[in-house]
Amino acid sequence: MLFSSTVFAAPPDAVAGKAKAQTCFACHGENGIGIFGEIPNLAAQPALSITYQLIQFRGQQRKGGAMEALAASLSDQDMRDIAAYYAALPPPPAKSGNANLIAKGQQISNNQYCNSCHGAQLQGQKHIARLAGQSSEYVVTQLKNIRSGSRIDMDGTMGSAARNLSDEDIEAIAAYAASLN
Numbered sequence: 069m070l071f072s073s074t075v076f077a078a079p080p081d082a083v084a085g086k087a088k089a090q091t092c093f094a095c096h097g098e099n100g101i102g103i104f105g106e107i108p109n110l111a112a113q114p115a116l117s118i119t120y121q122l123i124q125f126r127g128q129q130r131k132g133g134a135m136e137a138l139a140a141s142l143s144d145q146d147m148r149d150i151a152a153y154y155a156a157l158p159p160p161p162a163k164s165g166n167a168n169l170i171a172k173g174q175q176i177s178n179n180q181y182c183n184s185c186h187g188a189q190l191q192g193q194k195h196i197a198r199l200a201g202q203s204s205e206y207v208v209t210q211l212k213n214i215r216s217g218s219r220i221d222m223d224g225t226m227g228s229a230a231r232n233l234s235d236e237d238i239e240a241i242a243a244y245a246a247s248l249n
């Protein structure tokens with residue numbers, strides 16, 4: 069029926085998403101693992117988080133890594149399909165690192181309630197990004213950008229969470245996040 073097909077968006081389709089994500093694979097990988105440290109892993113990211121970030125890039129509220137140009141031609145349905153594809157992939161492998169730094173990062177994460185939003189194992193939920201298994205270089209850059217305000221977050225909650233973190237705290241949190249699976 070014409071009416072229902074124009075009013076209701078199609079459900080997210082991971083198979084269509086894989087086809088639409090071909091241009092993304094050069095950087096984010098077919099397996100959702102970024103090809104180098106400054107490129108975020110998308111594997112097992114909550115679908116809503118991927119979609120919202122793409123909407124922010126398309127609207128130029130968030131800029132970086134030429135993503136605003138790459139997102140410019142994506143429709144809402146493209147974004148939902150691509151997000152469904154990446155969200156369903158197995159999570160990135162945990163990385164070992166300096167045990168003291170990882171323990172310090174875990175303590176900061178607990179004290180600052182990062183897990184109250186990002187999930188008990190920082191696995192992300194709804195519109196909130198997965199940090200577990202994320203590249204530590206990427207996490208460091210983003211936390212510094214959010215802290216300085218050069219990356220503006222959707223509702224300001226993450227801006228307040230980052231405000232009191234020192235550079236050393238950020239390094240520790242990034243090592244802790246990377247160590248999780």
Ligand code: HEC
Pocket residue numbers: 089091092093094095096106107108110117118119121122131132133134135138139150197
């Ligand atoms: C030339 C390399 C490149 C290509 C191609 C590319 N990306 Fe990105 N992407 C990046 C970089 C670099 C960032 C980090 C940007 C920043 O610093 O804020 C990023 C960030 C993202 C993020 C934010 C992730 C997060 O955790 O917040 C999403 C989602 C994303 N890209 C999806 C895509 C999709 C979908 C495509 C294909 C349409 C794509 N990217 C193509 C390099 C690329």
Ligand code: HEC
Pocket residue numbers: 108176177180181182183184185186195196197198199207210211220221222223225226229230233241
């Ligand atoms: C009140 C909920 C909340 C709390 C508490 C919170 N975050 Fe976030 N975080 C968010 C939201 C929402 C986003 C997405 C922001 C956006 O781009 O709009 C985010 C984004 C991030 C990102 C960027 C992820 C990516 O893939 O680009 C990092 C890194 C991050 N948070 C780390 C932390 C750390 C570390 C803490 C604890 C110090 C923390 N967050 C506490 C809600 C929260």
